[in-house]
Amino acid sequence: MKIFINGEIVEVNHNITLFELINQLELDVKKIAIEKDLEIINPMDFEKTILTENCKIEIVHFIGGG
Template identity: 40%
Template sequence: MFVNGKEMNIESGITVDDLINKLNIDKDKIVVEVNFEIIRKEEYCDRILVDSDKIEIIAFVGGG
């Protein structure tokens, strides 16, 4: 499984929500894309990931 362009050894069959928790990321400040498809936050618990998935996690950064 690739996360943000890096191959990671994460077991297949976990949900997007499981992945976010495993990576200790605040899900309120990110957008998740799986295979070029943006996943709605309401679907994080339902979307199952497989080994061939390419995941991008984009974090919002405030600034001025």
């Protein structure tokens, strides 16, 4: 199945959840914010958010600095 992550086409398994995608990408849940089809997804909903064909995911990473 094809989805878009930060504007790039990515192939993923059908019925994958947002949580599974985060794990595949080896991202730290505590350091990201995710938007799916123009809606910010609460981290508590990552496990029950199922990705669909052609959905658009935007991932923002938080970076500390000084």
